[in-house]
Amino acid sequence: MGKITYRNPVVEDAEKIVEFYNYVGGETSYLSFEKDEYPLDVKAQEDIKGLEGNVNNTMLLALDGEEIVGIATIYSSHKIKSRHEGELGIVVAKKYQGQGIGSTLIQMLIDWCKGNGVTTRIRLDTRTDNTAAASLYMKFGFVVEGCCKNQTLLNGRYYDLYIMGMMIK
Numbered sequence: 208m209g210k211i212t213y214r215n216p217v218v219e220d221a222e223k224i225v226e227f228y229n230y231v232g233g234e235t236s237y238l239s240f241e242k243d244e245y246p247l248d249v250k251a252q253e254d255i256k257g258l259e260g261n262v263n264n265t266m267l268l269a270l271d272g273e274e275i276v277g278i279a280t281i282y283s284s285h286k287i288k289s290r291h292e293g294e295l296g297i298v299v300a301k302k303y304q305g306q307g308i309g310s311t312l313i314q315m316l317i318d319w320c321k322g323n324g325v326t327t328r329i330r331l332d333t334r335t336d337n338t339a340a341a342s343l344y345m346k347f348g349f350v351v352e353g354c355c356k357n358q359t360l361l362n363g364r365y366y367d368l369y370i371m372g373m374m375i376k
């Protein structure tokens with residue numbers, strides 16, 4: 208395991224990003240998609256192109272050498288009444304968890320939001336039993352704002368989701 212570096216993606220990363228999401232989708236059940244449910248490269252390429260120069264959407268990669276080991280995103284609407292709210296998504300590969308990569312990604316995203324001139328609030332959803340994620344978010348000041356009952360159905364069992372959020376300015 209080498210030194211972890213962080214950067215925004217370029218279009219050439221699309222294939223690796225899709226591979227990573229499909230891999231981690233099978234590694235954890237806490238994501239909203241399962242193994243191989245993540246969209247194809249073509250869509251990822253369009254997404255990455257769309258991020259270039261985008262004021263309130265961004266993606267950050269954590270890399271060990273050339274290998275993607277974590278991804279965090281902020282996606283926002285362009286609608287006037289809701290464009291100040293970014294939705295945060297994050298995943299770190301199991302082998303790399305517990306080393307501060309998730310914290311670094313979130314701190315970098317918060318800093319990015321503070322500087323983009325638009326985002327004043329971040330929200331996210333997390334399964335109520337995902338204690339690692341919930342404590343990570345709380346460490347940064349997120350609070351539980353609500354709870355959606357039975358939002359996830361997995362292997363015949365229902366799970367609740369917390370809606371978490373925080374103002375950043």
Ligand SMILES: CC(C)(COP(=O)(O)OP(=O)(O)OC[C@H]1O[C@@H](n2cnc3c(N)ncnc32)[C@H](O)[C@@H]1OP(=O)(O)O)[C@@H](O)C(=O)NCCC(=O)NCCS
Nearest residue numbers: 235237298299304305306307308309310333339340342343
């Ligand atoms: C949630 C996740 C992104 C955290 O990434 P990470 O790189 O392991 O995070 P860090 O090493 O920076 O740990 C940050 C904090 O998370 C919490 N945490 C991490 N692992 C934990 C665990 N096993 N149990 C409880 N808290 C834990 C701690 O609060 C920790 O802060 P501390 O080190 O100051 O005590 C990662 O576990 C992950 O990808 N999980 C699977 C996908 C997922 O759940 N994504 C979020 C969906 S909402």
